[in-house]
Amino acid sequence: MPTPLMVRPELLSKDLTGKTYVITGANSGIGLVTAQQLARQGATIVMGVRRVKEGQRVAAEIRSDAPSAKLVVYQLELGDLASVRGFAAEVNRNHPKLQGLVNNAGVMKTPFGHTKDGFETQFGVNHLGHFLLTNLLTDSLKAGAPSRVVNLSSFFHEFAMGRKGDIHFDDLNYQRRPFDSWEAYAQSKLANLLHARELGRRLAGTGVTTASVNPGFVRTNLLAIPLPMWLQRLLVIPVLRLAGMIEPWEGAQTSLHALLAPEVEQHSGAYYSQIARYKDKPSRRGGWPLSSPNPVAHDDDVAARLWSASEALVQA
Template identity: 45%
Template structure:
């Protein structure tokens, strides 16, 4: 079989996708690809002006694109609840949720509810969002949740005694924890969906090393300087990196519990294929404990 590229995306007419963090990087490229094949895409952005600029840009690139912009700040659970309530009140159809947005290697900061910024945004925000939208997804056609992780998850561990990294904060360690949490959530979600007989499937993806503004928006100091040097030399185009989450979201043969990523050069480059997560990411006991903690922290209880 050949490489999986955008040409493999089937006709998506009549299907609705929510893409978090759709105003730039991987989210922008995923939205462009989905819209080009006829999908209606609900783009989310925490910044209205940036979101409107992205919507206009895709509208120019994809004439007739079916798009709408909604504000969502994953670092604020009140915003997450308001977003989900808005979709429900507007009777918005939902077939696929792509949990794409994220922050990377930020200085020590907290979300509105006081969670460490990376864990709170990358994991808890998407955990809450998925739970609040699960009923809408269950009524969709071939419904899926796609959660985006990173190769950095292989460096991650879950410190249940210090989930917020209050002791000896490390931007890299906190980021790695949030990314392994994404995979623990994705695999555990699939286990619970299967046990409940739900039609929704949970899949996961990572973009390899992609040249996006994620590497510049969060890191500071030497980390940011390193990205400025390494990105132009080593990183692949975001349109390639985004293919992994798009494949998980649209491929007819995709199966719940699969994890797609760039396969070459230590999973840094290439069109998406199935890749292997770390042993920790697949640990059902750690996943179940993290799930319980996440429900308590967010106040979103799945009931599955």
């Protein structure tokens, strides 16, 4: 595999004092690394997490490394739209001017199930919860402009274990057709990309820039391996590294680039990708930005239709 793409060093020393970023799933993996870096640069980080005590523990660890770090922890369950609304209300009340929203949290290859509001789990958590959250925070993002919205997508929006990424408008929540977990994951990650694309179009001229990102094949909590950690380190992780697996710091690079690089403002709605094992070989080197190899990712009619369908489902 090629060498991972890395953020320019000067961007990681940029003073972010006075800026506020909301990060969902900020207590682990890529979200945690992103929160740590932005906090070191002086930003205030609003951590949206399912378990507040765990989030507070992680925030304390970040402060132990960077004593001046400014972090607040609010409860957020993306699979419960009432929780999303409550979280957004708290953010808007306490942080009326935002410079960034990182829709980072997600689930992968879950068994068939439903969110509290009856949506297929992956589509509900990965896309609809973040779609509603973004809508509810848009006024604060406009008030804090220039600001950015970054959606965590995946290279699996092209193909996920052989299942082509598509938006199944006739049955978004698998109410009639047989459930396929990888197909559902691909749909949710394509939805993240299309959401950023359509959001960029709708927010043109407001000072809010949008992006979707592929962090790459990252060693995170989504990668559940039923082996003791010592055995993973000895046998599994070296093999996965050869297959292209990267560490969370490398995986966070694309999110940080999308948040901090000034040139991103010229490509609102674009897709940014770390190196990855795309089925499309030329795309494997990644790109900031990258033209997605999935033709559906470029279909503005699909993006607009998904927006309308999502609005109706969450009653935004």
